[in-house]
Amino acid sequence: MNTELIALLKANIGLPLSPELAADLCIAAGRLETLVQASDIGKIEPEHHEGFTFAIERIGDITDEIKPLHRAHWNETEVHRHNLPFNPDYETFCRYERAGRYVLLTLRQDGKLLGNCAMYLDKSTHTRTIIATEDTLYLLPEARKGRAASRFVAYVENAMRVLGATEINITVKTVNKACRFFRLLGYRHVENGLTKILETEDVQLETA
Known part of the structure; x- marks a missing residue:
């Protein structure tokens, strides 16, 4: 049942x-369809860099721990949406995770969670290859020192490569300098995204 x-x-x-x-x-x-098997995800080993540990974890196992990190990310980079409710759907994250279509990568120092990158995996209908699309990529300020951030991104890239992805899509907000950071790591500016928060007065209903 x-x-x-x-x-x-x-x-x-x-x-x-x-x-x-x-x-x-x-x-x-x-x-x-289960896109990536749990056994394949389990093959990706943790890595260590200058006191930081990068690893793949299950969001279902660390939901309570990751909530403050998600809130900090929202507060810092999602200003344009602050009139909307902050209400992550962790149950849906877990469902996609079980289907091999959501992968959570974490950055820790002395066991403390300081950063995360969540990637959605899907098969392109245009190329039939796997695309990894970034849902969240955020490090607390204390994890942005030295080369920790660039090494973490390299860990994410290698993990996606192991899982069969041939393309990574990342979005960056205009409120920070993340665009320059990713350009230095070889990411290309290929499109511009625009956002509009729909207010009640924006919705015009036709009457008979």
Whole structure:
């Protein structure tokens, strides 16, 4: 009996079938193809650099620990969305993680969590190759010294390469200097992204 699927159906009885809910149902029902096997992810060993430890961890195991880091990231880089609720959906992160489509990489010092990079994995419909898309990449200020940040990114890149990804997509915010940092690491500026927060007055309803 698929208890996860039953619980998900019960929790959403009477609600519209949104794209997000449809994806969750497919994952819970086992209909969404597992893209990367857990055994392959487990092959990626931790690395050490000047007192820092880089590793792959399961977000389901460190949810409470990572919440303050997510809040710090939101406060520092997501100013344009601060009128929206900060409400990460950790259950969905875990579902994608179980399907081999979400990988969490962490940076620690003396056991303390100081940074993380979460990558979504998917197969491109244009090239049929695996694309790794950054969801979160954030280090606390005390982890931004020396070459820790660049070495962490190199660890992320190697992990994605091991998992079969041939392309990495990363977004950077205009509130910091991350764009210059990634350009120095060989990332190319190939597009500009624009964001608009829809206010109530932006929505015009036609009347008969």
